[in-house]
Amino acid sequence: MSANAAGLSGVDTANRQRRRIAPPVIRGLLWAAIGFLVFNTLVSQVIDRQPYDPFVTRVSATVGWAAAVIGWLLGVGAWEVIVRPFFGHPVEWDIPNDWRRYFMFSTDHKVVGLQYIFTTTGSFLLAGLAAMMMRMELMNAKLWVFTNPGAYLTTVGIHGTVMMFSVGTVALVGGFANYFIPLMMGSNSSAYPRMSGLSHWLLPAGIATVFLSPLLGQWTTGWRAYAPLSGQDPSGIVFYYLGVFAMTTSSLLVAINLTATIIFNRAPGLTWNRLPMFGWGILAVSLLTIIWVPEIQMTFIISLLNLIVPFSLFEQTGSPLTYMESFWLFGHPEVYIIVVPAFALWQEIIPVMGQKTLFARQWGVLGLVFVMLFSGLVWAHHMFTNMRNSEMLPFSFFTEMISIPTGFSYLVVLGTLWGARLKFSTPTLFVLMSMFNFLIGGITGVLLADPVINLQTHDTFFVLSHFHYTVIGSMVFTWLAAAYYWLPKLSGRMYNETLGKLGAIWVFIAFNSAFGQMFFVGLRGMNRWVAVYPQYLQNMNFSISMFAFLLGLGFLFNFVHITWMWNKGKPVGQNPWNGKTLEWFGTPKPGIATFSPLPHVETGFYDYSENTPPTPSPPKRM
Amino acid sequence: MSSHNTYTKTSLRIGPLSERDLRKNRFGMSLYCISQAVPYFLLINIRFVIAGNFVPVGLNLWLGGIIPTVALLVGIIPLFTARAALQKDDIPRVRSHVMTAMLLGLIGLLSLLFPLWFHNFDALSPFGEIDLISLGVASFYTIIALIVAWGVYLRLGKGLIRKETGWGIEATIWVYAFNAIAWTALFFTLDLL
Structure with a gap:
């Protein structure tokens, strides 16, 4: 059983990947909606009730919005990639190499x-x-x-x-x-x-x-x-x-x-x-x-x-x-x-x-x-x-x-x-x-x-x-x-x-x-x-x-x-x-390291003078 | 196709930083400080445009003034001693010093929040408004500094911060010290000048 960079076993990783079918933006939208509803209601109906009892007030909308944005960010992946590791938990975030990677938190x-x-x-x-x-x-x-x-x-x-x-x-x-x-x-x-x-x-x-x-x-x-x-x-x-x-x-x-x-x-x-x-x-x-x-x-x-x-x-x-x-x-x-x-x-x-x-x-x-x-x-x-x-x-x-x-x-x-x-x-x-x-x-x-x-x-x-x-x-x-x-x-x-x-x-x-x-x-x-x-x-x-x-x-x-x-x-x-x-x-595809090994630059990039080859060759690499 | 081919692992393992990475992180923190100093400049500027040098008689210089300033400034010291203890890999001592800084930060935060609710001058006045906004801004940044310190405290407890991976402590010093110094500057220009 191999362990990944975060110290998790391969079985853990496979289970996690199987669980995540829908892209995390769906979870982000859900958490945003819950965040807004809970905090807006808390402010407008409990903490700061206004005359005629409106459900949304300027204050409740502001507080609800803050909760919604935090919920959205956590939902799309900040929870796994930023918050949990910040408090000492391992990173549990695998990015599928398909269209779903554009609908989730990515570090690429x-x-x-x-x-x-x-x-x-x-x-x-x-x-x-x-x-x-x-x-x-x-x-x-x-x-x-x-x-x-x-x-x-x-x-x-x-x-x-x-x-x-x-x-x-x-x-x-x-x-x-x-x-x-x-x-x-x-x-x-x-x-x-x-x-x-x-x-x-x-x-x-x-x-x-x-x-x-x-x-x-x-x-x-x-x-x-x-x-x-x-x-x-x-x-x-x-x-x-x-x-x-x-x-x-x-x-x-x-x-x-x-x-x-x-x-x-x-x-x-x-x-x-x-x-x-x-x-x-x-x-x-x-x-x-x-x-x-x-x-x-x-x-x-x-x-x-x-x-x-x-x-x-x-x-x-x-x-x-x-x-x-x-x-x-x-x-x-x-x-x-x-x-x-x-x-x-x-x-x-x-x-x-x-x-x-x-x-x-x-x-x-x-x-x-x-x-x-x-x-x-x-x-x-x-x-x-x-x-x-x-x-x-x-x-x-x-x-x-x-x-x-x-x-x-x-x-x-x-x-x-x-x-x-x-x-x-x-x-x-x-x-x-x-x-x-x-x-x-x-x-x-x-x-x-x-x-x-x-x-x-x-x-x-x-x-x-x-x-x-x-x-x-x-x-x-x-x-x-x-x-x-x-x-x-x-x-x-x-x-x-x-x-x-x-x-x-x-x-x-x-x-x-x-x-x-x-x-x-x-x-x-x-x-x-x-x-x-x-x-x-x-x-x-x-x-x-x-x-x-x-x-x-x-x-x-x-x-x-x-x-x-x-x-x-x-x-x-x-x-x-x-x-x-x-x-x-470099390699153009997302998800793949562009340069391997890293290039070594020896000249400027805008020199098209006659003593340079007509077709530029890749910069010399180390 | 196996899951190894269809998934890219996000690898953010905590490891020793190279000198270059350390410089990069310090540079990033300095950009954070420069950018977040701008709102303080704006508050000071607006204060003089709107209220001149006027300071109301009823202003309590202790709460929302001297107490948070002293607490936050003194709170920087245990963070530096925590970093020194980390060099000796004395983790229990590092934790206790970070905890001390957090307690001082908490005292500062409470002392900033108290006059937000209870103040002896008219809030709907040029000085009153800018003073309350300044207290709110300082409270916000103090909460940020406390969260940063809290995260480091927990990671220390889990053995994730060692002598070789001590950037978390330094990052806390940057955030905490920025907040303390920026608030002190705001307090001096707002209440004393």
Whole structure:
């Protein structure tokens, strides 16, 4: 009888595996439901009874939610992998090598990365559906889809919150970085695998909480959750704060894990000077996350306490401006948390597709680092309407200055493109489109840094279009570029090039047609946060909605194409793009150690000069 | 197909850490401390924005102030002596020192919780609100530190922590000391400055 690593006999292990037929998420859902029911009932019916005896109150929902999330995490596997071993019990957790491993706690960074990719894609589609409902409402100047403005604003809030905290912040970092950063570092594991496994399961908890928020009532604040406005709504905003807390905690754990992975899990010879550009991007964005996410979490906890104790810290006895300052201190770095990985991926994909040495690599790294540093100095441009002229100047200055390190990313890519024999593949196309889109978002960002324009266009569709160009235009397009680029590594299969290009052109035209028009409708007086607007704006809004629907279908087309090719695409070799970063040289399958033995890096990854072989050979191994 | 082929075992056995792994763990704890210091900075900042230097006359400086500060700061010492005892593999002594730290932490926790319920000033005032939130935050982190210490205490009892596998004690020192120092900074800026 053999004993496993945890000291259990083979018979014990076999019995345990036989018992577990359904994936543990079912148990997680059950424990979450029990946790909510028990603790909600305890608070609302015993400890803190309210007049008229409601079954769910703000306090009981908060306590019940905490119990539900703990039950969920324990149920999916934290009980066996974290809690019991923490108190001295052996680890009893075996992961089946089939589809079920994606529905349970895993310490394999490839499984965790795929779990994040699936969850993020699902939330993108759901939040996109909310956007389609909003655009349907705005096709008509009068209220016709939603029954009241509050329902429309709640939908806007859910859309923005889920897109920001479970797609924008997570897609490239939690998804692709969890999967590929350890591989790019030449490592078989992330630094803290248990923490990594835990981090993913907070994300669906947060997404579900935000989507379920209307059960507690409407909330009209949008993803910014402005106090004291949030205190005037019914209780849906309570689930906003709680859901965002879960999602941001997930991002914080990912950031700590990936930072340590990059610093400590590098293969021999992988010096700082040879670190892949995506590694630099993830390092920069992780440091931003580690500083700013706890800041917004504390702000939201105070706002939550304002609602449930209740306090009035940002209201009568305090100042609404304090909330705004606390929110935007995080809010603008958040934009760079979203786009810095995209900048890094441009510089990762283009040299491979051009088979040309990355131009001015050090300036590319400096650009990523200085964008990170400047991002904390620009936040107050969101509040020019609340400031004195003299206070605007430094923020206006730094907002314009941040375009300089951003420009480094452009110059590095343009220099690499110069004279390259570029392979015009779908990832290339998406990267170039992403660069174009961010250029529009960036130029309009410089315009908005100017107080005169900022004050005129405040809270109009001009601003809305600007930030959608920076978030969808750059991050989502780069996300798709990365999906096509790494699909052969993820699945061992190649996508259809014609369909890939069709999908890219489709979303590019639809995106620019929809959001390009939003600049103009904004300049003509279309305000944000309104379901009803003047009649003269209806034709333009109708046209925007048509292109928005086309955009939604375009994204769906790309996801269906990728999913289909994941299973049915043409089988392809380990390294179809002739990439030189380490992820192309390891075993791709989850559940199997990628590198055996560990690679030894002897050169940089972006050198395609003539004295190197045309087809890169695997890095020398020890 | 046998179960050995269809299942991957999650192997998280406690073993001696290499120097590199030890550095990695310390780095992770320092990132934890840096990130969790940010909420304290925010609380201090909001306190000065909202309430300036005002401290109400009825504030009890002992409960929710001096007592938890002293208890938590002194509680760090037995954890260090526990680590020293672990180097000699004197496990009963390590356990008794960890228990001492836990008792001091418990005193600190109770002293933080008491003024959350019983306070002599208006809770619905700029200072009152930020003070109560600070006490709540400190209580939360103290509970975390106590859970960490409790887990180590139980693992010590089961013989899972030895001289060669002593990271658990060091992790407890990180979490416990962070909480004690962060609370002390908050107390000084909130109640004394």
